Amino acid sequence: MIYNMRNPKLRGLHMQYNFDERRERKGTGSVKWEYLQTGKDPEKWVGRAEYPGRDCILPMWVADMDFPSPMPVVEALKDRASHGIFGYTVPGESYYRAVTEWFGRRQNWQIDPKWICVTPGVVPALNMLVRTFTSPGDRVLIQRPVYYPFFSAIENNGCSIENNPLLYDNNRYSMDFNDLEMKTRDSAVKLAILRSPHNPVGRVWTEEELNRFGDICLGNNVLIVSDEIHGDLTYRGSRFIPFSGMSEQFRENSIICTAPSKTFNLAGLQTSNIIIPNEEYRKRFKKTLHSNGIFGISLFGQTALEAAYTRGEEWLKQVMEYIEKNLDYLKDFVSRNLRGIEVVPPEGTYLVWLDCRGLSLDKWELKKIMLEKAGVYFDEGFIFGPEGEGFERINIACPRGILSEALERIEKVLE
Numbered sequence: 001m002i003y004n005m006r007n008p009k010l011r012g013l014h015m016q017y018n019f020d021e022r023r024e025r026k027g028t029g030s031v032k033w034e035y036l037q038t039g040k041d042p043e044k045w046v047g048r049a050e051y052p053g054r055d056c057i058l059p060m061w062v063a064d065m066d067f068p069s070p071m072p073v074v075e076a077l078k079d080r081a082s083h084g085i086f087g088y089t090v091p092g093e094s095y096y097r098a099v100t101e102w103f104g105r106r107q108n109w110q111i112d113p114k115w116i117c118v119t120p121g122v123v124p125a126l127n128m129l130v131r132t133f134t135s136p137g138d139r140v141l142i143q144r145p146v147y148y149p150f151f152s153a154i155e156n157n158g159c160s161i162e163n164n165p166l167l168y169d170n171n172r173y174s175m176d177f178n179d180l181e182m183k184t185r186d187s188a189v190k191l192a193i194l195r196s197p198h199n200p201v202g203r204v205w206t207e208e209e210l211n212r213f214g215d216i217c218l219g220n221n222v223l224i225v226s227d228e229i230h231g232d233l234t235y236r237g238s239r240f241i242p243f244s245g246m247s248e249q250f251r252e253n254s255i256i257c258t259a260p261s262k263t264f265n266l267a268g269l270q271t272s273n274i275i276i277p278n279e280e281y282r283k284r285f286k287k288t289l290h291s292n293g294i295f296g297i298s299l300f301g302q303t304a305l306e307a308a309y310t311r312g313e314e315w316l317k318q319v320m321e322y323i324e325k326n327l328d329y330l331k332d333f334v335s336r337n338l339r340g341i342e343v344v345p346p347e348g349t350y351l352v353w354l355d356c357r358g359l360s361l362d363k364w365e366l367k368k369i370m371l372e373k374a375g376v377y378f379d380e381g382f383i384f385g386p387e388g389e390g391f392e393r394i395n396i397a398c399p400r401g402i403l404s405e406a407l408e409r410i411e412k413v414l415e
């Protein structure tokens with residue numbers, strides 16, 4: 001963006017961030033801090049005041065962080081805001097360069113700028129991708145328990161869900177390839193949505209797993225949409241592999257959803273990039289975008305993305321170190337104090353899947369204990385599909401003080 005190029009703000013590049021600070025988010029319209037899901041329909045929210053416990057409930061559900069974004073992003077937004085003119089603005093050459101260099105440098109994935117389609121969020125894009133690449137009556141494969149907006153993206157467009165449930169054994173999830181082979185043989189299955197890394201179970205798929213998944217879909221003419229929005233968020237010892245970069249065949253048979261929103265806590269700016277190397281698919285998707293009147297993204301989203309991808313790396317390093325310490329704290333606390341609950345160790349994402357089946361509670365009793373008795377608000381496992389019953393998803397991208405308070409509240413109630 002020319003305005004930013006003339007005013008490069010480098011402040012904040014080497015600063016030490018303080019992630020322990022608890023910054024008030026109430027009164028900002030925060031979905032996480034001011035709303036609760038209704039439970040029966042995870043996509044409907046109600047104001048917190050309608051729930052018992054009200055303001056004292058600690059929200060650790062929806063996937064955003066309770067940390068301010070990198071200082072260079074905040075500075076770039078202030079700088080752009082001070083210009084005062086916010087007319088129609090399209091992503092320029094520096095925007096595309098920021099995206100391609102980020103993925104080249106971080107994931108060793110070479111993207112041609114012309115493959116990039118900008119969209120105002122991954123969930124809207126998923127809905128439009130299903131609409132573009134299926135016809136009503138087709139089936140779309142997903143791997144439950146999984147991020148629940150996938151369900152409506154499929155059903156909103158007249159398709160039905162083909163579930164290839166993940167296997168859970170010994171505190172670890174894996175893919176069921178025999179079932180995948182069988183399900184994708186059905187010619188009604190046109191599309192498969194891969195979650196990589198997987199939300200909520202936290203797996204970062206290995207090269208072997210991705211190869212098998214990709215080969216089976218390719219062999220059965222199933223197009224893959226890989227949602228890689230959490231791809232930058234991995235823990236020590238795990239390596240994220242961008243699906244499209246694995247081979248030319250996979251590249252031509254896949255569409256990749258990316259965004260800086262999880263990585264840099266920018267969800268409210270609604271900016272994402274859908275990478276479509278196959279020219280024919282790209283044309284079809286752009287046609288759908290245009291038929292919905294979508295020709296670009298917000299100018300503040302563009303500004304934030306450029307600053308984050310070019311000057312946010314130090315913040316990302318520090319925030320992941322902090323979140324990993326939260327994870328260690330959580331594992332230690334749960335194993336010492338919360339009998340009946342087990343942490344399913346994640347390899348990526350800041351969302352942690354807790355196996356609460358040892359408490360022997362049904363799903364509504366579990367919700368009641370957590371929300372009404374302990375006053376902690378997690379995403380109940382069952383909203384990710386029936387396979388998630390007895391589990392809870394906790395968001396640990398928060399100051400450690402919030403995490404420890406939440407865990408202590410649960411400990412007290414379980415006593």
Ligand SMILES: Cc1ncc(COP(=O)(O)O)c(C=O)c1O
Nearest residue numbers: 063121122123124147199229272
């Ligand atoms: C797997 C996955 N995809 C997409 C999204 C949301 O993307 P967006 O805010 O860009 O619509 C999330 C947010 O939690 C997510 O976990």
